[in-house]
Amino acid sequence: MGILSKKDAALILDPLADNNPITIQVLGICSALAITAELEASIVMAVSVLFVMGMGNVVISLMRNIIPSKIRIIVQLVVVATLVIVVDQVLKAFAYELSKTLSVFVGLIITNCIIMGRFEAFALANGPKRSFLDGIGNAAGYGFILVVIGFFRELLGSGTLLGIKVLGDPIEKTGLYAFGYENNGFMLLSPMALIVVGIIIWVQRSRNPALIEEN
Amino acid sequence: MAINTDKNTYTIAFAAVMVVIVGALLAFLASALSAKISENERLEKQQNILYAMGVNENEGSGSVSFIGTDKVAEAFNTYIKDQLVLEGDKVTSNDAAYLIDLKKEESNEKAGKTRRLPVFVGEKDNKEFYIIPMRGKGLWDAIWGFVAVDKNMIVQGVYFDHKGETPGLGANIKQRYFMDDFIGESILNNGNYVGISVAKGNNDPANELKTDNEVDALAGATITGDGVSAMIKQSISLYKPFLQTIASN
Numbered sequence: 100m101g102i103l104s105k106k107d108a109a110l111i112l113d114p115l116a117d118n119n120p121i122t123i124q125v126l127g128i129c130s131a132l133a134i135t136a137e138l139e140a141s142i143v144m145a146v147s148v149l150f151v152m153g154m155g156n157v158v159i160s161l162m163r164n165i166i167p168s169k170i171r172i173i174v175q176l177v178v179v180a181t182l183v184i185v186v187d188q189v190l191k192a193f194a195y196e197l198s199k200t201l202s203v204f205v206g207l208i209i210t211n212c213i214i215m216g217r218f219e220a221f222a223l224a225n226g227p228k229r230s231f232l233d234g235i236g237n238a239a240g241y242g243f244i245l246v247v248i249g250f251f252r253e254l255l256g257s258g259t260l261l262g263i264k265v266l267g268d269p270i271e272k273t274g275l276y277a278f279g280y281e282n283n284g285f286m287l288l289s290p291m292a293l294i295v296v297g298i299i300i301w302v303q304r305s306r307n308p309a310l311i312e313e314n
Numbered sequence: 315m316a317i318n319t320d321k322n323t324y325t326i327a328f329a330a331v332m333v334v335i336v337g338a339l340l341a342f343l344a345s346a347l348s349a350k351i352s353e354n355e356r357l358e359k360q361q362n363i364l365y366a367m368g369v370n371e372n373e374g375s376g377s378v379s380f381i382g383t384d385k386v387a388e389a390f391n392t393y394i395k396d397q398l399v400l401e402g403d404k405v406t407s408n409d410a411a412y413l414i415d416l417k418k419e420e421s422n423e424k425a426g427k428t429r430r431l432p433v434f435v436g437e438k439d440n441k442e443f444y445i446i447p448m449r450g451k452g453l454w455d456a457i458w459g460f461v462a463v464d465k466n467m468i469v470q471g472v473y474f475d476h477k478g479e480t481p482g483l484g485a486n487i488k489q490r491y492f493m494d495d496f497i498g499e500s501i502l503n504n505g506n507y508v509g510i511s512v513a514k515g516n517n518d519p520a521n522e523l524k525t526d527n528e529v530d531a532l533a534g535a536t537i538t539g540d541g542v543s544a545m546i547k548q549s550i551s552l553y554k555p556f557l558q559t560i561a562s563n
Contacts, residue, residue, distance in 0.1 A: 133480075134481055136480065136481050136482025136483060137481045137482045137485075140481040140482070164319075165319065165328070166319065166328070167319045167320065167324055167325040167328050167329075168319060168320065169320070169325050170325055170328070170329060173329075174328075174332065177332060177333075177336055181336050181339065181340065184340060184343075185339075185340075185343060188343050188344065188347050188351070189343075189347070191347070191351045191354065192347040192350040192351050192354070193350075195354040195358065202477070202478075252482070253482065256482065257482065262377055262489075284533045284534060287482050287483055287533075287534050288534065
């Protein structure tokens with residue numbers, strides 16, 4: 100990373116692994132649970148959050164010296180909500196099909212605790228450039244986990260990826276299903292998202308014991 | 315210059331200015347884009363109606379593919395012969411019937427006014443289709459759709475959509491493998507207008523039985539499926555007099 104100093108690069112890279120918002124800080128679990136039954140939905144959510152968080156962090160950072168501390172949470176909410184509505188309206192006008200996929204997430208993005216968390220913890224105390232990198236990094240870390248969960252849930256739960264039947268047809272009994280393989284309907288239910296998150300956390304911490312908290 | 319951001323007057327002024335700026339921005343955006351958005355919604359309705367009567371670009375057993383937005387207006391004029399509005403016993407022709415807001419009509423009925431019921435008459439390959447709009451409740455929010463029947467009351471195609479059903483579960487009512495199951499089912503059973511229900515019995519997973527008024531449910535989407543059954547049943551009962559006239563001709 101020639102353009103970014105080591106410190107700045109860490110802002111992007113840390114949340115992807117050792118300071119991941121989902122697996123380490125255990126934030127954003129609610130939306131990780133709600134929308135990861137399909138890979139496509141996970142990707143749409145990841146991209147939307149990336150946009151809202153990058154922009155939101157910059158806006159909050161630019162306003163950080165003039166926001167009255169008494170109402171800062173409300174100001175943050177207004178900024179997120181405005182950004183989400185702007186995105187939603189623009190998509191409705193120019194990419195109608197995509198906007199229908201996104202409409203389910205509008206509420207979930209506004210209430211995503213990672214967004215508010217980064218506004219509070221980072222953007223209020225740092226300049227716009229660093230805040231932008233921090234926003235992108237955290238959204239990417241969140242999105243990455245989302246896509247991994249979505250991948251396994253859709254593959255094992257429906258036998259498809261992005262709606263394409265990769266394991267054969269369960270009704271016609273072709274592909275894997277010819278050998279008696281069955282889709283695991285449990286994977287489509289929300290609790291299994293938590294179990295997948297748990298497995299990711301387990302793998303991550305056994306690879307890097309420094310992440311395990313002392314009791 | 316340091317501003318004292320803790321003062322109450324500053325807080326109130328900040329909030330007021332913020333609300334004005336954000337409000338103006340959103341109002342500007344909404345009015346600038348509203349024409350484009352309503353045009354998109356209008357074309358989508360035409361696409362959905364045509365989809366139900368089999369005018370679409372589906373290939374094999376893949377995903378739902380509507381007729382292109384560039385061609386839809388022309389196709390709508392070609393295939394939709396007549397748009398009718400039923401008001402009590404009165405039947406009138408109305409070229410804008412597809413724009414009737416079903417939700418508004420429903421609340422009009424509750425307010426004691428007559429409910430206007432749109433129905434579309436399509437023709438393709440010398441065959442007539444009667445396309446009925448539907449609206450109901452899923453698990454989280456509204457579900458809606460269109461069902462196309464021929465004069466023997468055999469379903470020729472359906473289209474379902476939803477506002478906020480769970481992705482991967484209830485949201486799959488708009489997948490082809492669910493919608494295609496309805497084709498060929500009858501909405502009649504021994505002369506009664508019973509509709510088609512989404513059944514969990516797993517008696518007929520490949521949906522080969524076309525006389526049972528049932529299609530196989532989606533796993534994990536019981537309430538959405540029940541909503542679909544109820545929606546079909548309710549719409550058919552609303553349109554029963556009209557369908558009876560068609561069937562007896």
